[in-house]
Amino acid sequence: MAVSPSIQYSDEELASRWRDFFEDTGMRGHAIMLADEYPKERSLNVQFSQVNSFNADLASYLLENPAKSFKAAESVIGGLLPAERGYVKLHFRVEGLPLDARVEIRNLRSKHLGKLVCIEGLVRKATEVRPRLVDAVFKCARCDRELHVLQEGVMLKEPLECSKDVGGCGRVAGSTKFILLPEESSYEDTQKVEVQESPEGLRGGAQPERLEGFLIDDITGKISPGDRVILNGILTGTQRSGPQGKSTLFNIMLGVSSVEYREHEYDEIQITAEDIEKIRYEASKGDIVKKIAASISPTIYGFDIEKEAFSLQLFSGVSKTMQDGTRIRGDIHILLVGDPGLAKSQLLSYMSQLAPRGIYTSGKSSSAAGLTAAAVKDEFGEGRWTLEAGALVLADKGIACVDELDKMSDNDRSAMHQIMESQIITVAKAGITATLQARCSILGAANPTYGRFQDEQLIADQIDMPPALLSRFDLIFILQDKPNSSRDWSIASHILKAHRVGERRKLDHTPEGVVEESLQEESRVVEPEFDRDFLRKYISYAKRVNPILTDDAISLIRDEYLRIRKEGEGQGASVPITARQLEAYVRLSEASARGRLSQLVEKEDAERAIRIVGYYLMKLAREGDVLDIDRITSEMSHSQRSHVSSIIDIIRNNADEPGGIPIEEIITQAGKRKIDESEVRKIVEKLSRTGEIHEPRNGFYKLTQK
Numbered sequence: 001m002a003v004s005p006s007i008q009y010s011d012e013e014l015a016s017r018w019r020d021f022f023e024d025t026g027m028r029g030h031a032i033m034l035a036d037e038y039p040k041e042r043s044l045n046v047q048f049s050q051v052n053s054f055n056a057d058l059a060s061y062l063l064e065n066p067a068k069s070f071k072a073a074e075s076v077i078g079g080l081l082p083a084e085r086g087y088v089k090l091h092f093r094v095e096g097l098p099l100d101a102r103v104e105i106r107n108l109r110s111k112h113l114g115k116l117v118c119i120e121g122l123v124r125k126a127t128e129v130r131p132r133l134v135d136a137v138f139k140c141a142r143c144d145r146e147l148h149v150l151q152e153g154v155m156l157k158e159p160l161e162c163s164k165d166v167g168g169c170g171r172v173a174g175s176t177k178f179i180l181l182p183e184e185s186s187y188e189d190t191q192k193v194e195v196q197e198s199p200e201g202l203r204g205g206a207q208p209e210r211l212e213g214f215l216i217d218d219i220t221g222k223i224s225p226g227d228r229v230i231l232n233g234i235l236t237g238t239q240r241s242g243p244q245g246k247s248t249l250f251n252i253m254l255g256v257s258s259v260e261y262r263e264h265e266y267d268e269i270q271i272t273a274e275d276i277e278k279i280r281y282e283a284s285k286g287d288i289v290k291k292i293a294a295s296i297s298p299t300i301y302g303f304d305i306e307k308e309a310f311s312l313q314l315f316s317g318v319s320k321t322m323q324d325g326t327r328i329r330g331d332i333h334i335l336l337v338g339d340p341g342l343a344k345s346q347l348l349s350y351m352s353q354l355a356p357r358g359i360y361t362s363g364k365s366s367s368a369a370g371l372t373a374a375a376v377k378d379e380f381g382e383g384r385w386t387l388e389a390g391a392l393v394l395a396d397k398g399i400a401c402v403d404e405l406d407k408m409s410d411n412d413r414s415a416m417h418q419i420m421e422s423q424i425i426t427v428a429k430a431g432i433t434a435t436l437q438a439r440c441s442i443l444g445a446a447n448p449t450y451g452r453f454q455d456e457q458l459i460a461d462q463i464d465m466p467p468a469l470l471s472r473f474d475l476i477f478i479l480q481d482k483p484n485s486s487r488d489w490s491i492a493s494h495i496l497k498a499h500r501v502g503e504r505r506k507l508d509h510t511p512e513g514v515v516e517e518s519l520q521e522e523s524r525v526v527e528p529e530f531d532r533d534f535l536r537k538y539i540s541y542a543k544r545v546n547p548i549l550t551d552d553a554i555s556l557i558r559d560e561y562l563r564i565r566k567e568g569e570g571q572g573a574s575v576p577i578t579a580r581q582l583e584a585y586v587r588l589s590e591a592s593a594r595g596r597l598s599q600l601v602e603k604e605d606a607e608r609a610i611r612i613v614g615y616y617l618m619k620l621a622r623e624g625d626v627l628d629i630d631r632i633t634s635e636m637s638h639s640q641r642s643h644v645s646s647i648i649d650i651i652r653n654n655a656d657e658p659g660g661i662p663i664e665e666i667i668t669q670a671g672k673r674k675i676d677e678s679e680v681r682k683i684v685e686k687l688s689r690t691g692e693i694h695e696p697r698n699g700f701y702k703l704t705q706k
């Protein structure tokens with residue numbers, strides 16, 4: 001705004017400006033309507049632009065002197081209401097502040113104190129709504145006179161004397177006591193929230209900064225942790241008090257005037273008409289999913305299929321609400337399990353920066369909320385309970401990249417099932433019962449418990465995660481570090497080239513002894529196909545497409561599902577895949593169609609999904625020539641399970657032996673059934689642990705009587 005910042009109004013001028021504003025813009029009529037609904041309606045919301053187009057000076061004064069302006073506006077409104085309405089007190093709240101009032105939390109400075117500012121962020125914490133004293137009524141202990149003291153701030157203000165002006169006895173504090181009368185006093189609802197900078201605004205792994213906000217009356221109780229909000233309010237300083245008394249250092253806090261909610265992830269990314277033209281053009285050239293895959297972490301060599309799956313995850317499938325109200329998630333959950341040093345963490349952090357609303361975190365995060373959410377009673381709440389959002393709630397409508405997922409806390413572990421399927425988390429503790437949304441895709445990484453992944457062993461034995469949780473991932477990729485000279489050559493060359501490109505970027509010329517042409521060639525290799533800004537725009541644009549399955553795609557997916565299921569037909573055979581995988585096919589093919597900006601999920605999308613799911617199943621669930629989904633989703637594979645029943649058989653057949661059957665005998669008999677010794681010992685150990693068999697004396701086993 002090209003207005004001089006130093007406008008001054010006297011109190012009368014200010015009041016008359018506001019009076020004119022309310023009269024001339026028809027706001028007065030609106031206020032009268034609200035007053036009819038009082039106390040259900042307690043706020044008069046005004047758009048900043050309305051004030052600005054009425055009188056730019058008044059608007060500018062409002063930004064510079066908000067506390068004074070609010071007070072004046074509120075008292076003017078009070079005076080404009082017909083007296084017969086009785087007691088009505090409307091809050092004056094301003095929304096839609098201009099861009100120059102918008103400040104990033106990290107840029108808040110002392111010059112912003114007392115000014116009207118607009119803060120955009122992600123709600124991390126919200127306390128319970130609790131009353132605060134506004135009009136405190138005291139009684140003089142000597143003369144019983146009642147005295148009113150208006151409260152501002154956090155510390156209780158008591159009367160200084162029992163003033164004769166209001167008919168009191170005139171004694172001062174010290175020669176009389178003042179007793180607070182809670183029932184006579186009046187209160188208003190308050191709530192404290194903490195917002196942090198949205199990850200979008202952060203560059204290069206910076207930690208988000210935080211700000212406390214204070215809400216009063218009718219706007220309390222509406223904000224949930226995880227919400228994306230714009231808070232408009234007055235920045236105020238609160239004096240720190242330390243052990244040595246009051247300090248000259250101040251903390252900052254926002255006295256919130258109004259809250260605006262950000263519904264869609266794509267509200268945050270501005271896409272121009274030119275952008276759309278470029279997006280459509282790139283999509284029309286074909287092969288877009290592959291090109292996007294090639295733009296994910298180009299310095300990391302290989303992982304072509306994994307990167308293709310990541311690009312589908314960026315688009316995600318279509319989330320659906322059925323007629324009966326059930327919701328089916330569209331988000332695609334992916335887990336990377338792999339040996340150390342295979343660039344898992346690198347891939348995750350890259351993805352978190354690429355994905356709109358992406359968040360990178362570790363399973364063993366230190367905050368109380370962990371991955372999910374928690375109700376805590378700490379300093380922030382000043383005695384109230386606070387609901388705190390964890391990473392998966394903060395990543396609502398985005399991608400949560402969780403490194404070292406296997407190290408998550410027990411609390412998170414139990415909440416994860418609910419989050420991954422229904423995408424909500426319920427917290428019920430003390431005064432707080434809340435349901436938070438966590439509609440995010442999870443990209444997890446886990447390290448094998450014993451260092452390296454062993455092909456033959458079940459995944460459940462190798463990573464510290466319950467099988468029921470594993471079964472909720474749409475895709476699980478095993479990354480293994482197996483020496484292979486041609487691949488190793490390529491990886492090594494790629495890594496070395498990437499380093500040389502990085503070194504060259506620090507220099508202003510190419511020194512002698514290094515060939516300029518080969519440098520240029522190398523930098524092309526590690527350059528992404530699309531830059532990050534364009535990709536983010538592409539993704540948010542593509543996510544607006546809601547494609548629908550064609551008959552072709554349906555029959556392809558159905559045939560593939562039936563083909564694999566058929567392998568499991570016949571007596572005692574394994575279950576090769578379940579309906580969970582069927583849903584994975586659907587989500588992946590929908591994402592593929594979105595990636596192409598296609599309204600239809602076509603044959604090529606279904607084929608891509610089938611190829612990717614097939615790749616992971618063959619690596620993880622293959623038992624001989626057939627698939628066995630139990631290798632992923634339970635503690636035991638199908639063949640192990642039949643071995644377990646053989647061992648139980650053997651022990652049962654020797655039930656007559658009063659002292660139990662010796663382990664050597666079990667091993668001999670099991671050997672005849674082609675079960676080797678180490679497996680017998682493992683199974684016996686497992687069965688005694690679960691209490692199905694017991695050991696009456698050392699080395700002898702009996703079935704436990706039930």
Ligand code: ADP
Nearest residue numbers: 299300301302340341342343344345346491495
């Ligand atoms: P992890 O999390 O799997 O243990 P990191 O992400 O910490 O592994 O990666 C270790 C280092 O090795 C990183 O600097 C990464 O860039 C490099 N690296 C590993 N594999 C590759 C690869 N295929 N291409 C390029 N760099 C790689």
Ligand code: MG
Nearest residue numbers: 341344345403
């Ligand atoms: Mg790592």
